[in-house]
Amino acid sequence: MAPDEFVLDTPVVRQFVGEVQAAIGPASSPQQAIEAIRPAFAALLADPDWLPDAYRADAPESGMGGGIGQWLLYRAEDGSLSLFSLVVPSGSQTPVHDHLAWGLVGLYRGTQDEEIYTRRGNRLELKEQRALCPGDFYDLIPPQDDIHRVRTTSAETSVSIHLLTNDTGCVWRHAYDPDSGEAKPFRSGYVNAPCEDGA
Numbered sequence: 001m002a003p004d005e006f007v008l009d010t011p012v013v014r015q016f017v018g019e020v021q022a023a024i025g026p027a028s029s030p031q032q033a034i035e036a037i038r039p040a041f042a043a044l045l046a047d048p049d050w051l052p053d054a055y056r057a058d059a060p061e062s063g064m065g066g067g068i069g070q071w072l073l074y075r076a077e078d079g080s081l082s083l084f085s086l087v088v089p090s091g092s093q094t095p096v097h098d099h100l101a102w103g104l105v106g107l108y109r110g111t112q113d114e115e116i117y118t119r120r121g122n123r124l125e126l127k128e129q130r131a132l133c134p135g136d137f138y139d140l141i142p143p144q145d146d147i148h149r150v151r152t153t154s155a156e157t158s159v160s161i162h163l164l165t166n167d168t169g170c171v172w173r174h175a176y177d178p179d180s181g182e183a184k185p186f187r188s189g190y191v192n193a194p195c196e197d198g199a
C-alpha cells in the first residue's frame with residue numbers, strides 16, 4: 001500500500017495530522033471528532049508561519065477557473081482524509097459546489113463572502129450569506145450546508161484551509177448552476193498532485 005502523502009512534509013503538518021487521526025479514531029460521530037479537532041485547527045489558522053508562499057499562490061490554469069488554486073498538503077493513502085489550501089484571487093469566486101464529506105474549513109488570509117445554498121426540489125435557494133475573516137472556521141457535516149460558493153472580498157488573495165474526510169480534489173462531486181439548480185459532475189483536481197488515474 002502507498003504511504004500517506006505529506007506533500008508539505010513539516011513537523012507542524014505531521015503533528016496536526018497526527019492529532020486529527022487521534023481524534024477521529026475513537027470518535028463515535030463526525031460531531032464528536034470535530035469537537036476534538038477544533039483546538040488544533042484553530043491553532044493552525046493562528047500560526048502565521050507554517051504555510052509556505054508556494055501554497056498561498058493563485059493558479060492561472062487551474063480546473064476551478066478564476067485563477068483559483070487548490071494545493072494539496074496531505075492526504076491519506078486510502079482517501080479518507082485530505083488537507084489542502086484553497087487560494088482565491090481578489091474578486092474571483094468558486095463555482096457553487098459541494099464536498100460530499102465532513103470536515104473543517106477555515107480562513108487563513110484575506111476575507112471572503114460565503115453563500116450557502118439549500119435544495120428545494122430541483123432548485124437551489126440561497127440560505128445564508130456570511131462574511132469570513134482570518135481565523136474564522138466552520139464545520140461541515142453533509143448534507144447540511146454542503147452546497148456553497150466563496151468569493152474573495154479582500155484586495156489580497158484569500159487562502160482557506162480545508163480538512164475533509166475524503167480526497168476532495170480527486171473525488172467526483174458536483175458543481176451547480178445557482179439559477180437552474182442543475183448539478184454537473186465536477187472534479188477540481190489539485191494544482192500540485194495527480195489523482196489516481198493520472199488526471
Ligand SMILES: [Fe+2]
Binds near residue numbers: 097
Ligand atoms: Fe468549498
